[in-house]
Amino acid sequence: MNAGSEPTNLRRAADEVVADIEARIASGELKNDKPLPTERELMEEFGTSRTVIREAVAQLANRGLVEARPRFRPVVRRPDYSTVIDATGTIVRYMLNEPDGVLNLYRSRVFIERGLVRDAALHATKEDIAALKAALARNKAALDDSDQFFESDMAFHEVLFNTSRNPIFPAVHKGFSAWLAPHWAKMDRSRERNLANYRAHKAIFDAILERDPLRAEEALVEHLRGAWEFVKDTFAEDGVDVPSL
Amino acid sequence: MNAGSEPTNLRRAADEVVADIEARIASGELKNDKPLPTERELMEEFGTSRTVIREAVAQLANRGLVEARPRFRPVVRRPDYSTVIDATGTIVRYMLNEPDGVLNLYRSRVFIERGLVRDAALHATKEDIAALKAALARNKAALDDSDQFFESDMAFHEVLFNTSRNPIFPAVHKGFSAWLAPHWAKMDRSRERNLANYRAHKAIFDAILERDPLRAEEALVEHLRGAWEFVKDTFAEDGVDVPSL
DNA sequence: TCTCTAGTTTGGTATGACCAAATTACCGCC
DNA sequence: GGCGGTAATTTGGTCATACCAAACTAGAGA
Numbered sequence: 354m355n356a357g358s359e360p361t362n363l364r365r366a367a368d369e370v371v372a373d374i375e376a377r378i379a380s381g382e383l384k385n386d387k388p389l390p391t392e393r394e395l396m397e398e399f400g401t402s403r404t405v406i407r408e409a410v411a412q413l414a415n416r417g418l419v420e421a422r423p424r425f426r427p428v429v430r431r432p433d434y435s436t437v438i439d440a441t442g443t444i445v446r447y448m449l450n451e452p453d454g455v456l457n458l459y460r461s462r463v464f465i466e467r468g469l470v471r472d473a474a475l476h477a478t479k480e481d482i483a484a485l486k487a488a489l490a491r492n493k494a495a496l497d498d499s500d501q502f503f504e505s506d507m508a509f510h511e512v513l514f515n516t517s518r519n520p521i522f523p524a525v526h527k528g529f530s531a532w533l534a535p536h537w538a539k540m541d542r543s544r545e546r547n548l549a550n551y552r553a554h555k556a557i558f559d560a561i562l563e564r565d566p567l568r569a570e571e572a573l574v575e576h577l578r579g580a581w582e583f584v585k586d587t588f589a590e591d592g593v594d595v596p597s598l
Numbered sequence: 599m600n601a602g603s604e605p606t607n608l609r610r611a612a613d614e615v616v617a618d619i620e621a622r623i624a625s626g627e628l629k630n631d632k633p634l635p636t637e638r639e640l641m642e643e644f645g646t647s648r649t650v651i652r653e654a655v656a657q658l659a660n661r662g663l664v665e666a667r668p669r670f671r672p673v674v675r676r677p678d679y680s681t682v683i684d685a686t687g688t689i690v691r692y693m694l695n696e697p698d699g700v701l702n703l704y705r706s707r708v709f710i711e712r713g714l715v716r717d718a719a720l721h722a723t724k725e726d727i728a729a730l731k732a733a734l735a736r737n738k739a740a741l742d743d744s745d746q747f748f749e750s751d752m753a754f755h756e757v758l759f760n761t762s763r764n765p766i767f768p769a770v771h772k773g774f775s776a777w778l779a780p781h782w783a784k785m786d787r788s789r790e791r792n793l794a795n796y797r798a799h800k801a802i803f804d805a806i807l808e809r810d811p812l813r814a815e816e817a818l819v820e821h822l823r824g825a826w827e828f829v830k831d832t833f834a835e836d837g838v839d840v841p842s843l
Numbered sequence: 844t845c846t847c848t849a850g851t852t853t854g855g856t857a858t859g860a861c862c863a864a865a866t867t868a869c870c871g872c873c
Numbered sequence: 874g875g876c877g878g879t880a881a882t883t884t885g886g887t888c889a890t891a892c893c894a895a896a897c898t899a900g901a902g903a
Contacts, residue, residue, distance in 0.1 A: 365855075366856070367855095379692070391883080391884060392884075392885070393883090393884075393885095401857085402856055402857045402858070403857090403858090403885095404649075404855085404856060404857070404858095405855090405856065405857090407653075407886090411653060411656055411657070412656070415656075415657065416660075416688050416689055416692075418689075418692075423610050423864095423885080423886075424863085424864055424865065424884085424885055424886075425884095425885080426866095426884075426885080427885095432689050432693060433693075434693070434702075437686045437689050437693070440689055441682045441685055444662055444663075444677050444682050445682055447620070447661075447663070447677060448677060448678075448679070448682070450624065457679075457764050457765060457766050458766065460766075461767070464713055464717075464762070464764075465710070465713070468709055468712065468713040517709070519702050519705050519709075520702060521702050521703065521705075522706070612886095636852080636853060636854085637853075638852090638854095646887080646888085647887060647889070648854095648888090649887060649889095650886090650887070650888090666854095668854080668895095669853085669854060669855075669894085669896065670853095670854080670895095670896075671853075671854080671897095672854095
């Protein structure tokens with residue numbers, strides 16, 4: 354992009370170790386779910402101090418390539434799409450402190466899910482329909498148990514994300530759920546709310562069944578808009594003013 | 599969520615330091631773009647060894663809250679949405695090694711951009727239209743300079759992402775561009791290709807102008823589908839078989 | 844006021860040591 | 874011989890110290 358007078362990022366010794374271990378994981382030499390060699394072994398192998406090895410392992414852990422529980426041997430973890438989402442977790446959570454953060458995130462979620470239900474209405478397979486139907490049934494069965502309903506509610510939306518047949522989307526849904534959950538947990542819940550949500554889900558499902566993308570999208574938007582009004586209230590309690598969708 | 603018989607994730611000493619510094623950044627005590635205290639200061643302040651301090655700083659760096667160039671004092675960086683994207687960079691790149699990774703990512707991109715052009719056709723403001731028009735003009739002006747056209751091509755799509763009026767989307771676009779760019783860079787380019795792309799952009803723009811979401815979406819899909827065929831070729835060279843969109 | 848330089852500070856790395864928790868080896872008992 | 878529990882060993886987490894080279898700072902000189 355720009356000429357070569359840059360600060361010429363020096364290489365840290367740990368970076369080399371990281372790259373090497375990364376390669377070993379990719380090549381399969383270090384197998385999934387198996388522990389890394391001990392720090393002392395690595396240190397001898399790379400001819401560096403434990404300081405460097407530990408920094409390297411920490412980096413790998415932060416990238417999600419290994420899982421490093423304190424006091425335990427780090428374990429190799431071949432990353433998948435939800436690893437990517439997890440990696441963003443702390444920063445996202447940090448940015449959600451600002452109310453606009455939640456709003457923007459929620460809007461993104463609505464945007465994506467709108468597209469998903471449209472596509473579902475157009476292209477949903479028999480299996481998709483069956484999965485939606487099952488999720489819907491679980492909603493209905495959980496009407497009287499708000500905790501359980503909450504779970505089955507998320508599960509219904511997850512099915513929507515699964516219809517994309519693109520593994521990135523379920524991972525994204527997982528992220529949305531995790532990030533927005535704290536606010537949803539504060540929401541008031543009641544049988545009436547559950548019933549309203551169930552009916553909203555059913556409206557979406559029916560529209561998909563009838564292959565009506567427009568109506569499916571509308572139903573979804575109304576559903577999520579309604580939910581947002583309740584999330585808003587959890588902010589209002591803190592005296593924070595949040596706009597509607 | 600579950601009772602307390604878990605592996606009881608011990609707290610690492612560094613975590614406390616991380617949390618504390620995080621709080622100082624959030625509170626503004628540590629100001630943006632200003633250097634962190636020296637490691638030796640922090641170590642005295644927290645009453646721990648430099649080992650712990652360094653590990654904490656490394657964590658903060660990995661989360662994007664500070665920028666730590668080797669040999670320089672770490673600098674506080676208040677995270678924004680593209681920080682989140684950057685944080686995923688290494689893992690995403692890692693997963694793009696598998697051809698399915700690129701395919702899934704590209705499909706996600708198409709999915710999102712489809713929604714964006716639909717919405718643009720429905721709700722684009724005068725300013726959006728003007729920005730698109732300007733981007734289009736830059737495409738046309740760069741027809742004969744493939745490097746410049748490539749840039750203006752990405753810029754056109756970026757404008758599409760901007761129409762969302764949600765700062766998350768431009769950040770996502772930045773991610774898509776960065777992750778997919780390596781493959782696009784290998785693509786053959788020529789005046790004809792540039793011209794075809796320009797015309798595709800124009801078709802999208804025209805459809806938006808005429809408030810025709812359906813046609814806008816179709817034009818976009820055809821455009822991106824065409825581009826994918828060329829990306830495919832870069833895989834075919836490596837003997838990797840990649841399906842169509 | 845600016846430039847160059849010598850001195851100081853600071854991050855990167857290497858050692859070596861110690862602790863507590865985790866793992867392994869071992870042993871006696873059913 | 875298989876098993877459960879205990880002792881010995883290994884391993885990750887932390888500390889203290891030292892040294893180097895690069896970055897920074899202050900002061901001399903033009």
